[in-house]
Amino acid sequence: MQIPTNVSLKQEGQYCIHCFSQKVERTYQNGLTYYYCQSCDKTAERSLVDLFFINLYY
Ligand SMILES: [Zn+2]
Numbered sequence: 069m070q071i072p073t074n075v076s077l078k079q080e081g082q083y084c085i086h087c088f089s090q091k092v093e094r095t096y097q098n099g100l101t102y103y104y105c106q107s108c109d110k111t112a113e114r115s116l117v118d119l120f121f122i123n124l125y126y
Contacts, residue, residue: 086110 082092082103089107096102104111 084108084110085112085114 082094083090084092084103084105084107086105087108089105091106092103093106094101095104095111100113102111102113
């Protein structure tokens with residue numbers, strides 16, 4: 069995954085894994101957490117922040 073240099077992961081917030089927008093909303097469906105992006109109208113299971121911390125963990 070290529071992360072744009074203008075995106076600071078130290079900044080608080082959630083990022084869309086598709087377009088790196090911060091306009092993501094956390095939604096819950098069937099007991100699972102999803103992130104809906106208002107910018108690209110896509111829903112992802114994980115936000116970029118989650119992926120970032122997962123990568124750190126492993
Ligand atoms: Zn997006």
